[in-house]
Amino acid sequence: xxxNILTQNDIQHVDYKDVDxxxxxxxxxxxxVSRRRTGLTAKQQRAVEAAVKRARFMGxxxxxxx
Amino acid sequence: MxxxxxxxxxxxxxxxxxxxDSRKEARIYEIGYHIIPTVKEENIEKxxxxxxxxxEKDGGSFIAEGAPSLxxxxxxxxxREGDRRVEHDRAYFGWIKxxxxxxxxxxxxxxxxxxxxxxxFVIFRTVREDTRAKMKAPTLREVKRTDTIKSAPRxxxxxxxxxxxxxxxxxxALQDITTE
Numbered sequence: 001x002x003x004n005i006l007t008q009n010d011i012q013h014v015d016y017k018d019v020d021x022x023x024x025x026x027x028x029x030x031x032x033v034s035r036r037r038t039g040l041t042a043k044q045q046r047a048v049e050a051a052v053k054r055a056r057f058m059g060x061x062x063x064x065x066x
Numbered sequence: 067m068x069x070x071x072x073x074x075x076x077x078x079x080x081x082x083x084x085x086x087d088s089r090k091e092a093r094i095y096e097i098g099y100h101i102i103p104t105v106k107e108e109n110i111e112k113x114x115x116x117x118x119x120x121x122e123k124d125g126g127s128f129i130a131e132g133a134p135s136l137x138x139x140x141x142x143x144x145x146r147e148g149d150r151r152v153e154h155d156r157a158y159f160g161w162i163k164x165x166x167x168x169x170x171x172x173x174x175x176x177x178x179x180x181x182x183x184x185x186x187f188v189i190f191r192t193v194r195e196d197t198r199a200k201m202k203a204p205t206l207r208e209v210k211r212t213d214t215i216k217s218a219p220r221x222x223x224x225x226x227x228x229x230x231x232x233x234x235x236x237x238x239a240l241q242d243i244t245t246e
Contacts, residue, residue: 005201009199009200009201010200011199011200011201012195013192013193013195013197014197014199015197015198015199016098017098017132017161017198018198018199021199021201054098054188054190056140057186057188058098058100058159058186058188059100059139059140059141059143059157059186060140060159061140062140062141063140063141
């Protein structure tokens with residue numbers, strides 16, 4: 001039984017506009033957190049990665065944070 | 067033409083038709099866009115109308131839309147204005163989810179690349195269902211303190227404070243304060 005944020009909240013799709021949700025998967029430097037720490041399934045982690053990268057491209061999330 | 071050659075030609079035609087079909091087949095896409103902040107607010111609806119007409123032109127249909135609103139960007143983006151580059155740290159961000167064929171998306175993408183009003187855009191395939199998360203990310207402000215207050219043990223009233231104060235003692239204490 002996986003115990004991660006997406007499963008707990010029954011989130012099927014990860015949207016790049018949900019910045020508050022995505023912020024939970026990046027560290028204070030703006031880098032993606034590893035699967036070991038997020039506890040996501042491989043499929044969920046890929047979806048989160050794609051969403052974070054879209055959000056970065058659109059300026060909703062930073063590429064690097066000081 | 068031999069039978070084998072005819073079969074090859076038929077196979078080529080069927081491949082070509084399937085590619086053509088896939089181009090025409092309607093798929094769900096989402097476009098997210100940033101309009102440069104120097105555009106006047108009354109002209110924004112007109113600019114978004116260009117996207118809408120490009121989608122509707124060849125039989126595309128809308129599923130959902132987010133109206134453009136001015137937001138602060140996480141980093142400055144540079145855009146070409148005439149022959150110089152200008153950095154923008156805010157932009158009008160909006161999005162549209164629509165159903166259309168591939169050729170509409172290609173045409174739309176080409177159109178937006180040429181339009182100087184668009185700072186940046188992204189088009190990608192998605193699903194018809196609403197993809198926004200229903201949960202609200204926990205924030206520090208939402209931490210409930212009522213539980214901790216309830217669980218704190220109540221202090222029993224001490225005997226000293228519960229004892230009635232006599233008039234004489236009170237008078238004496240007041241006297242002490244006033245003489246000081």
